[in-house]
Amino acid sequence: MLKIGLGAPQYGVFADPSTIASCAIAAEDIGYDSLWVGDRALVPDEPHDPYPGGGPVPPEYRTFLDPVALLSFLAHATQRVRLGTSTLNAPFYSPVLLARSLATVDILSGGRLDAGLGLGWSSDEYEAIGVPWQGRGARLEEILDVLERAWSDGPLEHEGRLWRVSRSHLDAVPVQRPRPPLLLGGFSAATVERIGRRADGWLGVGLPVPQLSYVIAQIRQSAETHGRDPQALRMVIRVNPLVQAEEAHTDQVPGRGTVRQLADYLLAAHTAGADEVLVDLQQTARSGTELTALAHQLHELLRQGCPPR
Template sequence: MKIGVFSTFMSPLATPEMIRDFGRHAEDIGLDSIWMGEHVVLFDKNTFGYPGSKDGRIPVPEGGGLLDVVATFGFLAAATSKLRLGTGVALVPQRNPLYTAKEICTLDWLTNGRIDFGIGVGWNKEEVEACGYGWEDRGARCDEFLEVMQRLWTEPVVDFAGKWVTFEACRLDPKPIQKPHVPIIVGGYAEPALRRAVRFGAGWYGFNRDPAGTKDMIRRLDEAFAKAGRERRKDFQIIITPPATMPVDAMQEYAGLGVDRLVLNLGSQRPERIRERMAEMERLVKSAA
């Protein structure tokens, strides 16, 4: 079982020096990957609360905000040589699919194939609408956008006629280093998300899942594969971020469930807390080796 870290870098704590040193330290202690969440803008009032906190709000420092994933991964890629970099998750239905395809394959090209494209439909209604898209149809739009990206990554010339995207004789280069394309890791717990994982996914990502919840989701995922007349391949990755409160010494339980990659939540980005958390992760890397 490989060990990674989830850290949505936020200003003002996430300075260039902090991010560079963090990436190098993560690589030095043997972590497999760094994963980042994505929100381009935040709102004082939301229709639905953030599912990752008790009060429904993203814990952003006063006067701060979330750094852009693509730009930050470009910066981290230059500071590291082995770490994989994963979006956890990119909000596909509020992104332009051609720009997204270009950004992700360029990152893959520049990192020599170190990118994992974790995707989801998002929970923030206001953010989706502010980006110029509808809320209710975001699932169907996500599927169409993923199809567009897959084809642009794998075909030399693409014609496409969909509900949201239409073009003829379109070329996107360079192609990703990874083949057949950048791995798509699907996040989400509803039935449409599981069907999306079966259709597009090289893996499934569960955030804030304890062992019992992970076991149940793997069962449901296998049922989704069976409904599609397929079996889950051995190389289909199960990636989990455990609850932040879960003791590190209890995390070997995930290996017994068949989890391939465990992505621990960094939590606070204050220097003293980073030192403590990285020491915990280093012990887990050694015990999982």
């Protein structure tokens, strides 16, 4: 059965406690399986890197709530839905503090965390935070090493190129054992190999369906190469559509289109191998009421059209 996720209210006009709580509760009542937060540190006036997908950085991103703090809020506001990061820019953070923060969310939510990690796309953010842009893939690898050790049942000890942790205790570990699911974003060759070697799944984006099928196949092949069960990996596909009343040209979907066009694309993505789809409606809706209405329409279409797998 296809799992359906929703981008949690977090930025722009949705960065408001009452709106976040009401929309989260409504999403759970509608039947959504998960809520997801993103990670944006700042929006430069003159960015050095192009925004993924083209065009300017959405102005709504200028008001962007902290993802981990928001997950803790959502853990209190909801009872059932899983809570994920899509994606947390892991190199921004100290791995020991990241391990503590994510474990806290898992504890507060009763074991509902999905830890989605990525590298981000903005060198401006790296510069502002004080983290080197170069070598970010290797930095992520070591962060994953520290997370796994910090969340293990024994003492934490790590000796790496970037961090050294003497034998220590961090006993506030996640509820989920041996760890919360670790999903990785991106689709470079290095990312595909890393997912197959050590992650629990992929956080993908709304690529054309043939390309989506190809990347999923490459990830599963990577898992098999590393002696892992390729079918055990979880594939989550994210779209950030501009929903409109009139039909968009097919080559614009899923970037824009009607609710029906969006649902048809997501169902095709499911047939192509996606286990879960994630839709962020904050760039279309202008109020919590509108976001909830769109979320309900989309959920109904996806449930009606979901093919068995």
